[in-house]
Amino acid sequence: MSSETIAIAIDCMGGDFGPTVTVPAALAFLRAHAAARVVLVGQSAALEPLLAQYPEELTRRASILHADEVVAMDESPTLALKNRKKSSMRLALNLVKEGAAQASVSAGNTGALMAMSRFVLKMLPGIDRPALCPVMPTMSGHVYMLDLGANVDCSAEHLLQFGIMGAMLASALDHKPAPSVGLLNIGAEEIKGNEVVRQAGELLKNSGLNFIGNVEGDGIYKGAADVVVCDGFVGNVALKVSEGLAQMLGQSLKQEFGRGLLTRLAALAALPVLKRLKRRFDHRVYNGASLLGLRGVSVKSHGSADAFAFEQAIARAYEAANHHVVERISACLSDLHARREAAAAAANKENA
Amino acid sequence: MSSETIAIAIDCMGGDFGPTVTVPAALAFLRAHAAARVVLVGQSAALEPLLAQYPEELTRRASILHADEVVAMDESPTLALKNRKKSSMRLALNLVKEGAAQASVSAGNTGALMAMSRFVLKMLPGIDRPALCPVMPTMSGHVYMLDLGANVDCSAEHLLQFGIMGAMLASALDHKPAPSVGLLNIGAEEIKGNEVVRQAGELLKNSGLNFIGNVEGDGIYKGAADVVVCDGFVGNVALKVSEGLAQMLGQSLKQEFGRGLLTRLAALAALPVLKRLKRRFDHRVYNGASLLGLRGVSVKSHGSADAFAFEQAIARAYEAANHHVVERISACLSDLHARREAAAAAANKENA
Numbered sequence: 001m002s003s004e005t006i007a008i009a010i011d012c013m014g015g016d017f018g019p020t021v022t023v024p025a026a027l028a029f030l031r032a033h034a035a036a037r038v039v040l041v042g043q044s045a046a047l048e049p050l051l052a053q054y055p056e057e058l059t060r061r062a063s064i065l066h067a068d069e070v071v072a073m074d075e076s077p078t079l080a081l082k083n084r085k086k087s088s089m090r091l092a093l094n095l096v097k098e099g100a101a102q103a104s105v106s107a108g109n110t111g112a113l114m115a116m117s118r119f120v121l122k123m124l125p126g127i128d129r130p131a132l133c134p135v136m137p138t139m140s141g142h143v144y145m146l147d148l149g150a151n152v153d154c155s156a157e158h159l160l161q162f163g164i165m166g167a168m169l170a171s172a173l174d175h176k177p178a179p180s181v182g183l184l185n186i187g188a189e190e191i192k193g194n195e196v197v198r199q200a201g202e203l204l205k206n207s208g209l210n211f212i213g214n215v216e217g218d219g220i221y222k223g224a225a226d227v228v229v230c231d232g233f234v235g236n237v238a239l240k241v242s243e244g245l246a247q248m249l250g251q252s253l254k255q256e257f258g259r260g261l262l263t264r265l266a267a268l269a270a271l272p273v274l275k276r277l278k279r280r281f282d283h284r285v286y287n288g289a290s291l292l293g294l295r296g297v298s299v300k301s302h303g304s305a306d307a308f309a310f311e312q313a314i315a316r317a318y319e320a321a322n323h324h325v326v327e328r329i330s331a332c333l334s335d336l337h338a339r340r341e342a343a344a345a346a347a348n349k350e351n352a
Numbered sequence: 353m354s355s356e357t358i359a360i361a362i363d364c365m366g367g368d369f370g371p372t373v374t375v376p377a378a379l380a381f382l383r384a385h386a387a388a389r390v391v392l393v394g395q396s397a398a399l400e401p402l403l404a405q406y407p408e409e410l411t412r413r414a415s416i417l418h419a420d421e422v423v424a425m426d427e428s429p430t431l432a433l434k435n436r437k438k439s440s441m442r443l444a445l446n447l448v449k450e451g452a453a454q455a456s457v458s459a460g461n462t463g464a465l466m467a468m469s470r471f472v473l474k475m476l477p478g479i480d481r482p483a484l485c486p487v488m489p490t491m492s493g494h495v496y497m498l499d500l501g502a503n504v505d506c507s508a509e510h511l512l513q514f515g516i517m518g519a520m521l522a523s524a525l526d527h528k529p530a531p532s533v534g535l536l537n538i539g540a541e542e543i544k545g546n547e548v549v550r551q552a553g554e555l556l557k558n559s560g561l562n563f564i565g566n567v568e569g570d571g572i573y574k575g576a577a578d579v580v581v582c583d584g585f586v587g588n589v590a591l592k593v594s595e596g597l598a599q600m601l602g603q604s605l606k607q608e609f610g611r612g613l614l615t616r617l618a619a620l621a622a623l624p625v626l627k628r629l630k631r632r633f634d635h636r637v638y639n640g641a642s643l644l645g646l647r648g649v650s651v652k653s654h655g656s657a658d659a660f661a662f663e664q665a666i667a668r669a670y671e672a673a674n675h676h677v678v679e680r681i682s683a684c685l686s687d688l689h690a691r692r693e694a695a696a697a698a699a700n701k702e703n704a
Binding site for chain 2: 137138139150152153184186187193194195197216217218219220221222230232233234236237238239240241242243244245246247248249251252253256257259262263265266267269270272273274276277280281
């Protein structure tokens, strides 16, 4: 293994489909990334026969790490953290901790993954809890939005940290030197947002980030910013509302096209166009939310991901590690700290 | 004028199009509501020639109240409240205050309308600020969601009040004896919502309303509840995110259908179906958000409403007045107060 090789630890047992999805995804990833390696973590009896179906030129860059246990999708994160020390999820994170892998990916229980990632990888100095940052399609490309995890009741300082982490993720994955950062806010005439959001705006202004100010809800999909910052409550609602609306429109379209013979013929004619549209916003392409603020790369895939979707999550973890997202965040936090110390020193000097 | 007649005061100068939209809408409303009357408030020189185009059988139920001033769409609500005492918006609300009309409708400046409604009509006892409650389409019908106004930083008590007001609006407009009320919340495994939302859930449980518990973002469009309660920040984001996503999907559909000759032919075939879909979720049908918590009925139309959309807002104001939404809310608040006093008395007795 050359020093350039990046190894991804894959929790092969997580998600709705387990190894039947995760193993093919890992091998497809290897095919597309000639310099990468994977460690398939899970029940070796299940993994070995699947792996054996692939050519040696690929499988020589894959190894298996046996794990006895699996974290159940409905298991309490606290109990999973306590009891599942031999789980595939835990062992995959251990590999990152030990430096044997540079990133890990899991489609398992979100709460358990957050708790374990935090416990095993530890937080960066000054960050309390990991933030969950997915990537979402927009009119003009895509947007990173955070927090979509469980960080409710955020302080202005937390929102600032989200801005830093999101910007560094965008810079690592999209190679943008100064991605634009927007603060999710409301547009009422008299009162622009609540107290915390107002304060966060002030902090972001003085952060050194490319902060573009407030972004309203519709701005997310208009591509108003590369990164949109909000607390976990608002972010969760925004994401779920989008899912619900897209589902409603999709189902209604099906119903309308299914009404009669003529509409079914129209559906046939429209099918290639509708397929293109579907491909354009294919949620599988956007699979893989980054857990940020940790001392290592941990990526969460949707539980229902298929092999194509799970491969995207692996590729995203690979890019994050390859382009040093953790080091970027760490440097940006240090920079902010230094900037504040300098400002405080200058203020002291003035007062003296 | 019989005691049964309901008169609607219409701010004819508000909105992007003024009398050219509001007057035809008012007359269409009169045609559909044989017992109703309207007072057209605005510059009589603009209103009279428009009104003269309609048959006397309709216009005898319409009167004009001249107003010198107009509130500009970008005017500060505070300044509008102070300086626009002779505006069409203000005079329309005055009519409701004086009992000469039973409801008012405006497509003007939202902030100014909220400030003026509050000042002129006054709040119901125990309510601090008006909440803005639109109606939105769902898979199975529609949902009332509040607050979509500027009530950010809400307390649990505010969210309870939103539940009461929304439920009474749904009962008045849809004739449901016990509309279901859901609390917008997130589904993270460990932490279900923030402290305020948790407390609001407890209050709603003991409110006597048909409270069905938490609703996640996607539940709004799935029709999980007749009424969904949230603070104004989250509500605004949810609404704007929906608008942004719908726009993105609509524009992309247009782009895909416009790509080439074949796709344009497909578009022709699909057009009737797409039109049906558009009609199904026609935002004009849902125009007219109720300002709740006031001692009178005040309805806000979209500024960009056309005559059909504005007519829906007038009809909604009419239904709200006709089915006594203010009295229903007032009774429900008194009921809650009595319930709490009884509980406190019982607790005191036990302690004595």
